[in-house]
Amino acid sequence: MMACVISIGNELLRGKTVNTNAANIGMKLTLSGYEVTKGLTIRDDPAEIAWALKTGMESADMIVTTGGLGPTFDDMTIAAVSKALNLPLIDDPETAQRLRERYARLGLQATTERMKMASIPEGSTVLPNPVGAAPGIFLQIQGKTIVILPGVPDEASAIMDSILDRIRIEGTEYFSESRFMKGTMESTLAPIVNKVMKEMDSKVYIKSHPRHSETGNPAVELEILARSEGKEHAKDLVETAFNRIFEELSHRSKDIRT
Amino acid sequence: MMACVISIGNELLRGKTVNTNAANIGMKLTLSGYEVTKGLTIRDDPAEIAWALKTGMESADMIVTTGGLGPTFDDMTIAAVSKALNLPLIDDPETAQRLRERYARLGLQATTERMKMASIPEGSTVLPNPVGAAPGIFLQIQGKTIVILPGVPDEASAIMDSILDRIRIEGTEYFSESRFMKGTMESTLAPIVNKVMKEMDSKVYIKSHPRHSETGNPAVELEILARSEGKEHAKDLVETAFNRIFEELSHRSKDIRT
Numbered sequence: 424m425m426a427c428v429i430s431i432g433n434e435l436l437r438g439k440t441v442n443t444n445a446a447n448i449g450m451k452l453t454l455s456g457y458e459v460t461k462g463l464t465i466r467d468d469p470a471e472i473a474w475a476l477k478t479g480m481e482s483a484d485m486i487v488t489t490g491g492l493g494p495t496f497d498d499m500t501i502a503a504v505s506k507a508l509n510l511p512l513i514d515d516p517e518t519a520q521r522l523r524e525r526y527a528r529l530g531l532q533a534t535t536e537r538m539k540m541a542s543i544p545e546g547s548t549v550l551p552n553p554v555g556a557a558p559g560i561f562l563q564i565q566g567k568t569i570v571i572l573p574g575v576p577d578e579a580s581a582i583m584d585s586i587l588d589r590i591r592i593e594g595t596e597y598f599s600e601s602r603f604m605k606g607t608m609e610s611t612l613a614p615i616v617n618k619v620m621k622e623m624d625s626k627v628y629i630k631s632h633p634r635h636s637e638t639g640n641p642a643v644e645l646e647i648l649a650r651s652e653g654k655e656h657a658k659d660l661v662e663t664a665f666n667r668i669f670e671e672l673s674h675r676s677k678d679i680r681t
Numbered sequence: 682m683m684a685c686v687i688s689i690g691n692e693l694l695r696g697k698t699v700n701t702n703a704a705n706i707g708m709k710l711t712l713s714g715y716e717v718t719k720g721l722t723i724r725d726d727p728a729e730i731a732w733a734l735k736t737g738m739e740s741a742d743m744i745v746t747t748g749g750l751g752p753t754f755d756d757m758t759i760a761a762v763s764k765a766l767n768l769p770l771i772d773d774p775e776t777a778q779r780l781r782e783r784y785a786r787l788g789l790q791a792t793t794e795r796m797k798m799a800s801i802p803e804g805s806t807v808l809p810n811p812v813g814a815a816p817g818i819f820l821q822i823q824g825k826t827i828v829i830l831p832g833v834p835d836e837a838s839a840i841m842d843s844i845l846d847r848i849r850i851e852g853t854e855y856f857s858e859s860r861f862m863k864g865t866m867e868s869t870l871a872p873i874v875n876k877v878m879k880e881m882d883s884k885v886y887i888k889s890h891p892r893h894s895e896t897g898n899p900a901v902e903l904e905i906l907a908r909s910e911g912k913e914h915a916k917d918l919v920e921t922a923f924n925r926i927f928e929e930l931s932h933r934s935k936d937i938r939t
């Protein structure tokens with residue numbers, strides 16, 4: 424199953440904020456058995472949100488959005504999703520009550536802007552926010568699952584955790600291991616990685632990340648991933664791939680610098 | 682002028698790597714006068730790279746890509762861009778010579794995988810990489826500017842810096858200021874921000890980011906941006922907007938918690 428992560432917010436595009444949400448959610452989706460195939464970052468703009476939703480739904484089964492759920496004028500995700508999917512906005516009484524209580528406790532008025540956070544697209548489920556005001560939204564439509572999360576990283580992460588059991592793909596196990604290889608250059612590994620991946624019939628995914636060791640010598644972080652029906656099998660595949668790479672590397676020892 | 686930032690790499694989608702490149706480049710483009718309107722993150726896959734390039738060129742004048750320029754099997758950006766734009770790949774003799782010297786100095790062979798980094802799409806210019814092997818590419822085609830950068834953050838950043846004078850939009854000045862407001866909630870500010878932005882006829886962009894002060898009391902970081910023909914004018918607009926917000930806020934002092 425494919426997944427698309429949509430990040431909404433001008434501050435991400437302008438570089439004011441580094442998009443840690445996309446990485447956090449991408450990791451959780453991957454470990455839940457999804458293949459994250461697209462990330463779309465867009466402005467706080469209804470037409471852009473509609474475009475991203477359409478693009479995500481064309482290529483993925485699971486779409487997770489972050490951002491644009493708060494009380495400010497540029498928090499327009501819910502209204503835009505509602506319009507794009509032709510689902511009327513309805514008031515969620517429980518959320519409305521929770522918001523009124525929250526603001527009463529804080530000695531603040533339940534303004535129109537604040538109560539906007541109790542509006543949800545018809546047919547969706549509210550995902551309570553354990554650390555903030557704006558709840559998330561869970562929606563299944565046209566055979567797709569859409570999860571709408573706030574942009575504040577702690578809130579997005581907490582709500583995402585609360586649905587992992589619900590979205591996890593049955594029978595998918597995932598294993599990943601990284602090892603640092605000092606004195607090896609990425610370009611030395613390239614043909615070996617290529618060979619081993621072909622050999623193993625693309626059951627593993629091997630990725631090298633160039634690093635620098637403390638002494639300034641070249642180093643590579645080698646990450647090998649396997650997903651299988653059983654955790655042990657995924658682990659075995661990763662172990663086999665590492666062994667094959669070390670074996671091949673030992674034949675080319677003149678390239679290894681210590 | 683609009684800009685689109687394309688980030689290429691499975692590790693970004695899977696959440697193994699946080700996409701700091703997109704923020705760094707987004708910031709530099711914004712300060713150079715561009716409006717960054719889209720960010721696309723895609724897999725190391727030629728069809729996906731072609732899709733992102735097409736999507737970027739449809740909506741933006743400036744397209745910057747990062748990732749997929751190294752010597753490994755999954756570094757396929759140049760080949761994919763070349764194919765998508767129907768530009769044959771040619772060898773850049775200077776880059777080839779530089780790579781041969783580099784690997785000779787390191788006591789390594791100039792393998793096919795390594796020499797791939799000297800291939801560039803016809804009509805493009807090589808952007809030397811002051812901190813790594815893979816050079817960047819600068820390409821103007823169909824009225825668009827395409828900048829292709831490596832994925833290693835230091836390398837992407839250094840090459841990007843080397844072209845800022847070349848890509849800067851003449852006569853565009855940009856000013857941005859952030860102030861922390863302790864004891865104010867984002868939802869208190871929302872109607873005020875709305876009012877002031879309307880008043881100022883969208884010449885400024887006001888963004889609030891909820892923060893928590895050390896004491897656990899609510900706090901907001903208020904960021905105001907203005908772009909104008911002159912730096913002083915942009916600065917004045919920002920100052921005016923802050924003053925208007927403080928003025929409005931003082932009328933609603935019961936909402937302010939200290």
